[in-house]
Amino acid sequence: NPSQYMLTLSGTLRSPEMDFHPPFLMLMPVPLGVETEAVFTIIPRGFIRQSRLRVQLPELELADGTRTCPLSVQFPEGQDIVLSSDGTAKELTCRVSFRSSKPMSFLGEMFFIDEEENRLLEQQTIVFSPYTRTWHCMALIKKL
Numbered sequence: 001n002p003s004q005y006m007l008t009l010s011g012t013l014r015s016p017e018m019d020f021h022p023p024f025l026m027l028m029p030v031p032l033g034v035e036t037e038a039v040f041t042i043i044p045r046g047f048i049r050q051s052r053l054r055v056q057l058p059e060l061e062l063a064d065g066t067r068t069c070p071l072s073v074q075f076p077e078g079q080d081i082v083l084s085s086d087g088t089a090k091e092l093t094c095r096v097s098f099r100s101s102k103p104m105s106f107l108g109e110m111f112f113i114d115e116e117e118n119r120l121l122e123q124q125t126i127v128f129s130p131y132t133r134t135w136h137c138m139a140l141i142k143k144l
Contacts, residue, residue, distance in 0.1 A: 019043040037097040044089035051081045051114040058108025070100040
């Protein structure tokens, strides 16, 4: 005679997420063709396994039709999310840089994406550099 058992399962769904320190960045205006950069910390939360981050940067179309991406991102200490024995993830250092040979303004998004294609953050990036053109012109005048 088979016995009947009722089995009830429950669980909690945790989605990975990230915090950033500082919560916003300001890149200093620089002359055309000169790089400016800022460093921030990514604090991964809710990851249940190791993962690797990649970054999708905005590509812009300039007035002459050429496409460019004036931003670049580097992870000086690596871009792997590594879990410790207590389940917390190691913080990551991220360096974002901007360089343009032409004055530009744009609104774009940087996506931080893990190995499972989770878009963990949409970071709006605003770059407006009217002073770059002025600074560059002033530098040329001083050379004359």
